[in-house]
Amino acid sequence: xxxxxxxxxxxxxxxxxxxxxxxxxxxxxxxxxALDESRKQLIYVDExxxxxxxxxxxxxxxxxxxxxxxxxxxxxxxxYMIFNLVxxxxxxxxTNVVKAHRVESICMDEDGVVYVTSxxxxxxxxxxxDAIKTIITMKPPFNKNLRLMRRTNAETFLFxxxxxxxxxxxxxxxxxxxxxxxxxxxxxxxxxENGNTLISAGYGSFLAEVQTDGEVVRSFGGQGTHEELGxxxxxYADFNLLVNGHVVVCNWLGHDTTxxxxxxxxxxxxxxGKVVWTWTNPALSGSxxxxxxxxxxxxxxxxxxxxxxxxxxxxx
Numbered sequence: 010x011x012x013x014x015x016x017x018x019x020x021x022x023x024x025x026x027x028x029x030x031x032x033x034x035x036x037x038x039x040x041x042x043a044l045d046e047s048r049k050q051l052i053y054v055d056e057x058x059x060x061x062x063x064x065x066x067x068x069x070x071x072x073x074x075x076x077x078x079x080x081x082x083x084x085x086x087x088x089y090m091i092f093n094l095v096x097x098x099x100x101x102x103x104t105n106v107v108k109a110h111r112v113e114s115i116c117m118d119e120d121g122v123v124y125v126t127s128x129x130x131x132x133x134x135x136x137x138x139d140a141i142k143t144i145i146t147m148k149p150p151f152n153k154n155l156r157l158m159r160r161t162n163a164e165t166f167l168f169x170x171x172x173x174x175x176x177x178x179x180x181x182x183x184x185x186x187x188x189x190x191x192x193x194x195x196x197x198x199x200x201x202e203n204g205n206t207l208i209s210a211g212y213g214s215f216l217a218e219v220q221t222d223g224e225v226v227r228s229f230g231g232q233g234t235h236e237e238l239g240x241x242x243x244x245y246a247d248f249n250l251l252v253n254g255h256v257v258v259c260n261w262l263g264h265d266t267t268x269x270x271x272x273x274x275x276x277x278x279x280x281x282g283k284v285v286w287t288w289t290n291p292a293l294s295g296s297x298x299x300x301x302x303x304x305x306x307x308x309x310x311x312x313x314x315x316x317x318x319x320x321x322x323x324x325x
Contacts, residue, residue: 037277037286040303042081043259044070047266047295051083051092053303054293062293065097072114072157072247073299077311077324084115088125094308103139107131114158119311119322126158130177132166148182151175156211157197157247159314167206169195174208174219187223191215191231196246199317207250207317209258214242216258216278229256229282238284241272246298250317254280259297266295275300 038056045052051068055061070083070090080100081092088106090099106112110129117123121137130147145166146152155168155175165184168175172192176185187206189195194211201207205218205226215230230242240260248258257277262268269291277286301319306312311324 039257039277039286039288041257041275042073042301042303043275043294043297044068044073044083044299045294045296046071046261046298047264047268050294051081052294053094054288054290055303056288063097064293065092068092071112071299072116073301074116074314075301075306075308075310075312075319076117077309079308081308082115082117082123084112084125086111088112089115089123103135106133106135106139106141113156116158116160116314119313120325124158124160126155126166126168128155129153130155130168130175132158132177145177145179145181147175147177151183151186154194156194159197159199161200162315163200167198167200169197169208169211171195172213174198174206185221187219187221189213189217189219189223189225192217194244196244197248199248199250199314201250202316207248207256209245209248211246212244214245214260216245216248216256227282229278230258230276235276235284238287239272240276240284240287242276243272247300249300249302249319251302252318255285257286257300257302259300261298262296264296267291268296269294 040055049069050064050066052064072084074082076082079094083090088103091101093100106125107127110127113128114126123135125133130152132145134143136142155170159167166177174187178184192210192213196209196211198206198208207218214232217228218226244261246259246261262271273287274289274297279285311322312319313322
């Protein structure tokens with residue numbers, strides 16, 4: 010009897026089991042909302058179901074938030090508006106909240122209170138009926154040319170400005186500032202659960218996690234990096250920190266409507282700084298400066314940013 014034949018079959022079966030048990034890397038795809046600065050539009054993209062893609066024209070906004078009931082809160086130059094994601098129409102506009110400086114950032118609490126933040130580092134807090142409750146003005150010298158504002162769990166406010174991340178309390182006092190080497194028009198900061206702050210460095214075109222003493226724990230991107238991927242890092246703007254630790258950032262490529270041809274509009278980094286996904290489509294969009302990754306999110310629900318991650322809440 011030839012004993013090699015059954016042994017060979019047994020070896021083949023074991024080999025097949027090992028191969029089949031190995032995890033096959035999945036291809037990353039996303040659905041997302043994005044604000045297109047250069048073409049002044051809001052776009053929705055679903056990579057798995059492109060027939061669901063759409064765009065809404067004449068939307069000039071820098072910041073946005075999912076606020077439940079299929080509605081999107083959007084900043085406008087003088088206040089905010091609410092956009093219906095089903096009808097693709099503007100439901101509400103609140104104007105002339107801020108007159109001296111352009112509105113740069115917007116967010117809403119679960120109780121319907123809206124925080125309208127202007128470039129002059131003025132946070133105007135509106136009650137649910139849009140009456141002004143409080144106006145908080147940052148004291149000099151960091152009270153000019155601020156970009157996005159994000160609140161922390163300590164009820165302070167984080168701003169990006171120049172090459173500095175700035176934190177202000179509810180009295181308008183600075184409680185923390187940190188220069189980030191290489192940052193220019195630092196765009197956004199988000200306080201992480203570990204106490205560090207994740208920032209996007211604007212024209213520095215990188216993301217960095219920094220400690221309170223300024224030490225950089227990790228940094229992704231930078232001008233001249235990822236040439237083999239055609240990313241062309243230009244201006245790193247808004248970002249989403251995902252529940253798996255990955256970060257998706259907008260790579261704003263310029264004011265011209267065709268500037269999206271110059272590189273990748275969205276870039277996803279894993280926790281080690283490896284690029285795992287990119288997106289651009291000049292036929293659909295120009296330069297993006299804000300994004301919400303919609304994977305596993307229901308537009309009927311309210312979401313707020315907690316430790317940099319969008320968490321489901323409940324609008325009262």
